[in-house]
Amino acid sequence: MPDFYDKPLIRYPIYVLIGVTVIAALLLYFYNWLFGLLVSICLVIALYFLKEAVQSFQTEVEGYITTLSYRLKKVGEEALMEMPIGIMLFNDQFHIEWTNPFLTSCFDEDILVGRSLFDVADSLVPLIKQEIESGTITLHDREFKVIIKRDERLLYFFDVTEQIEIEKQYEDERSVLAFVFLDNYDEVTQGMDDQARSAINNEVTALLNKWAKDYGVFLKRVSSERFLGVLNEHILSKFEDNKFSILDEVREKTTLHNVSLTLSVGIGTGVSSLQELGDLAQSGLDLALGRGGDQVAIKQSNGKVKFFGGKTNPMEKRTRVRARVISHALKEIVSESDKVMIMGHKFPDMDAIGSAIGLLKVAQANGKEGFIILDPDALDSGVEQLLIEIKQHPELWSRFITPEQAIQLMTDETLLIVVDTHKPSLVIDERLLARSEHVIVIDHHRRGEDFIKDPILVYMEPYASSTAELVTELLEYQPKSLKINMIEATVLLAGIIVDTKSFTLRTGARTFDAASYLRAKGADTVLVQKFLKENIENYVKRAKLIQNASMYKAGVAITIAEGDDHFDQVIIAQTADTLLTMNGVVASFVIAKRNEDTVSISARSLGDINVQLIMEALDGGGHLTNAATQLEGHTLEEAEERLKETLKNYLEGGTN
Numbered sequence: 291m292p293d294f295y296d297k298p299l300i301r302y303p304i305y306v307l308i309g310v311t312v313i314a315a316l317l318l319y320f321y322n323w324l325f326g327l328l329v330s331i332c333l334v335i336a337l338y339f340l341k342e343a344v345q346s347f348q349t350e351v352e353g354y355i356t357t358l359s360y361r362l363k364k365v366g367e368e369a370l371m372e373m374p375i376g377i378m379l380f381n382d383q384f385h386i387e388w389t390n391p392f393l394t395s396c397f398d399e400d401i402l403v404g405r406s407l408f409d410v411a412d413s414l415v416p417l418i419k420q421e422i423e424s425g426t427i428t429l430h431d432r433e434f435k436v437i438i439k440r441d442e443r444l445l446y447f448f449d450v451t452e453q454i455e456i457e458k459q460y461e462d463e464r465s466v467l468a469f470v471f472l473d474n475y476d477e478v479t480q481g482m483d484d485q486a487r488s489a490i491n492n493e494v495t496a497l498l499n500k501w502a503k504d505y506g507v508f509l510k511r512v513s514s515e516r517f518l519g520v521l522n523e524h525i526l527s528k529f530e531d532n533k534f535s536i537l538d539e540v541r542e543k544t545t546l547h548n549v550s551l552t553l554s555v556g557i558g559t560g561v562s563s564l565q566e567l568g569d570l571a572q573s574g575l576d577l578a579l580g581r582g583g584d585q586v587a588i589k590q591s592n593g594k595v596k597f598f599g600g601k602t603n604p605m606e607k608r609t610r611v612r613a614r615v616i617s618h619a620l621k622e623i624v625s626e627s628d629k630v631m632i633m634g635h636k637f638p639d640m641d642a643i644g645s646a647i648g649l650l651k652v653a654q655a656n657g658k659e660g661f662i663i664l665d666p667d668a669l670d671s672g673v674e675q676l677l678i679e680i681k682q683h684p685e686l687w688s689r690f691i692t693p694e695q696a697i698q699l700m701t702d703e704t705l706l707i708v709v710d711t712h713k714p715s716l717v718i719d720e721r722l723l724a725r726s727e728h729v730i731v732i733d734h735h736r737r738g739e740d741f742i743k744d745p746i747l748v749y750m751e752p753y754a755s756s757t758a759e760l761v762t763e764l765l766e767y768q769p770k771s772l773k774i775n776m777i778e779a780t781v782l783l784a785g786i787i788v789d790t791k792s793f794t795l796r797t798g799a800r801t802f803d804a805a806s807y808l809r810a811k812g813a814d815t816v817l818v819q820k821f822l823k824e825n826i827e828n829y830v831k832r833a834k835l836i837q838n839a840s841m842y843k844a845g846v847a848i849t850i851a852e853g854d855d856h857f858d859q860v861i862i863a864q865t866a867d868t869l870l871t872m873n874g875v876v877a878s879f880v881i882a883k884r885n886e887d888t889v890s891i892s893a894r895s896l897g898d899i900n901v902q903l904i905m906e907a908l909d910g911g912g913h914l915t916n917a918a919t920q921l922e923g924h925t926l927e928e929a930e931e932r933l934k935e936t937l938k939n940y941l942e943g944g945t946n
Contacts, residue, residue, distance in 0.1 A: 376447025
């Protein structure tokens with residue numbers, strides 16, 4: 291330690307004091323030497339005691355600093371060895387060089403030094419290799435936050451088990467709102483007497499109240515067909531684990547009374563505001579109802595939606611009244627437009643083109659010029675024969691235009707009608723959606739979370755067989771001057787026949803009514819069969835695909851194309867249909883390349899498996915028994931792996 295007198299703040303004042311005293315003593319010697327001598331003696335005595343005092347102070351300071359240094363060193367040693375923070379040093383070969391006692395106790399082992407991280411905590415190695423500064427791992431049922439100092443090959447471990455438990459408890463107790471809706475309560479009970487209606491009402495109410503009590507849900511009936519539920523995230527996770535079995539219970543119980551009553555549930559989650567939760571729950575309910583009911587839609591704050599249920603084909607609930615109201619609304623909107631553009635989905639099929647031709651007729655019947663948008667570079671082989679026939683009718687063929695021509699013809703008053711799809715990503719050209727301020731959506735698919743923004747009219751009926759069926763009903767309520775010729779009626783009928791697999795799937799009484807109307811207008815069934823014919827080459831391709839089929843799980847058949855062959859979407863879909871006719875197959879999936887960058891998956895089901903949910907998990911969509919998806923930038927093997935993982939999640943738990 292430096293000498294105490296070397297401190298400037300101590301040394302300079304003493305020098306000044308001595309100097310002043312010496313000068314004073316010299317002056318006194320000059321005037322009175324005796325008095326000066328006395329002052330000098332006193333000065334020497336004072337300086338002696340000052341020196342002693344300073345040395346004593348210096349000794350005390352040195353002792354204090356020595357004691358403080360010792361204490362700091364001791365505290366550092368105790369912090370290193372005894373504080374509940376783990377410290378580990380390791381070498382380049384991931385062998386442990388040193389750990390403090392706390393970390394050793396966390397590993398529940400006596401000696402860690404010299405052992406490999408691969409043996410004692412292999413989850414640490416990937417964490418160290420990543421370019422991150424910290425991460426979380428689990429060691430013997432405890433959660434640790436690990437801070438990584440790569441240059442020093444040093445790890446710090448902080449026990450965050452309690453923090454994570456508190457966070458989980460907070461998440462589990464967050465509020466969730468649910469709207470429970472009896473889909474067809476009014477329709478089912480309309481013709482019943484009071485006693486039967488009361489019995490059904492008591493049965494359903496008792497079932498829902500028991501369900502709510504068993505899980506701790508507050509459930510309040512707010513109308514004859516609507517309930518409000520208040521729960522939390524923990525209860526919601528239980529519902530997801532059992533895939534909302536209440537849907538099956540209600541359906542099965544009411545079936546015993548010879549009625550078919552189903553539930554639709556909209557759930558809002560992920561936000562703390564009750565008002566926002568209510569809005570999300572209502573949006574989820576609208577989405578569940580738009581998809582045909584008998585299912586749960588969980589709407590999250592980030593816009594993501596989880597679907598559960600939807601195991602049954604939706605009941606036919608639309609009425610002639612609704613069709614007439616929509617038809618009249620369509621007539622008014624068309625009349626207020628300067629022209630009408632009709633657009634289907636990419637690679638349009640019979641249903642898309644048939645319904646577009648029907649709506650073209652609606653525009654003409656109301657004195658408006660209409661056009662059908664078709665991309666000649668994106669056509670399925672299944673409609674080639676249809677287009678050959680249409681080209682033989684110049685008046686009709688002249689109404690077909692390309693997307694570029696449509697953009698040039700569109701004005702601010704132009705009406706755009708989207709048919710056979712409701713997803714912006716699937717339309718022929720998204721630029722037309724951005725260009726038009728007046729959009730109508732007419733579709734028969736179950737509604738997905740991706741929906742065209744702000745349409746002025748939506749006619750979505752998921753229980754209809756096809757969009758062509760919906761359009762045919764709308765035609766019946768248009769002006770009486772409307773005259774449908776043979777080719778127009780035939781194409782509409784072809785759309786119905788293709789989507790129903792010749793009236794075998796998704797066919798209701800209204801489907802036959804629409805077919806009967808078209809047949810009366812001159813639809814040629816022989817010409818329809820001509821449209822549906824395939825060549826030998828396509829038949830052989832389909833046979834090769836079927837040859838590769840194998841059973842993934844009981845009742846689930848999967849086939850994958852070989853090599854780099856490209857397949858038309860129609861062939862892929864037909865292969866899935868054919869597989870479904872095989873013994874023991876309840877669901878079929880066909881994976882094949884559409885082109886170099888796109889892999890297509892077509893899915894079919896007899897109804898026991900909801901292929902719509904499976905395809906939606908792969909960014910596709912469709913119906914309970916008929917769905918598909920397109921995977922960009924995937925190989926066949928990657929597509930197969932994703933499909934099997936999604937199937938596993940669906941069969942074992944809920945599907946997002």
